[in-house]
Amino acid sequence: MSEAPNTGDEELVVLARGGDLDAFNRLVDRYQGSVYSLCVRLLGNREAAEDAAQEAFLSAYRALDRFHGGSFRSWVLRIAANEAKDELRRRRRKDGATSLEAIFDRQESPVEIPDPSEGAEVIVERHDFGRALEIALGDLPFEQRQAVLLVDVYEFAYEEVARLTNASVGTVKSRIHRGRERLRQAMIARPELFEGLVRPEE
Numbered sequence: 001m002s003e004a005p006n007t008g009d010e011e012l013v014v015l016a017r018g019g020d021l022d023a024f025n026r027l028v029d030r031y032q033g034s035v036y037s038l039c040v041r042l043l044g045n046r047e048a049a050e051d052a053a054q055e056a057f058l059s060a061y062r063a064l065d066r067f068h069g070g071s072f073r074s075w076v077l078r079i080a081a082n083e084a085k086d087e088l089r090r091r092r093r094k095d096g097a098t099s100l101e102a103i104f105d106r107q108e109s110p111v112e113i114p115d116p117s118e119g120a121e122v123i124v125e126r127h128d129f130g131r132a133l134e135i136a137l138g139d140l141p142f143e144q145r146q147a148v149l150l151v152d153v154y155e156f157a158y159e160e161v162a163r164l165t166n167a168s169v170g171t172v173k174s175r176i177h178r179g180r181e182r183l184r185q186a187m188i189a190r191p192e193l194f195e196g197l198v199r200p201e202e
Contacts, residue, residue, distance in 0.1 A: 144179035
């Protein structure tokens, strides 16, 4: 008997722990977009992100007994952030310490479906904006990028990021401050794309 479409995450976890693979696949379907999005933003490479996302769900399945309630999404995203870091290490070893910047250079441009109501100029500007932001994120050291994404995009608390990265809350705050400042400087350098988004330095 299949689960109802609105079955809660915790109920699906209980079923998955009991050997119901379909229940776990339901969780994968719900959160694979968020997991892949985080991995591709951290790694800047679709192939690497796909590998990291797959490993994240495999790790989550093996660790279901350690999920003690709360937000399954946050839990699996924490796993994904760790897997992305591990994937980066694996690829650096395989490629002979290839720099992260080189990995980002190999990234394909994001695929976007144009809005037919928009003119070509608007579509091009949006693409340029997204690509410029990707490059700016890619220029951040991994720890800064990870902290900025988890806090500013995925709304993790500083304490959660500290536990995830085995760092102090002060270190996390420092990484976020430095990462935000580097992003701000990158935006200042491209006023034609980021005009109106850069706050004056306090």
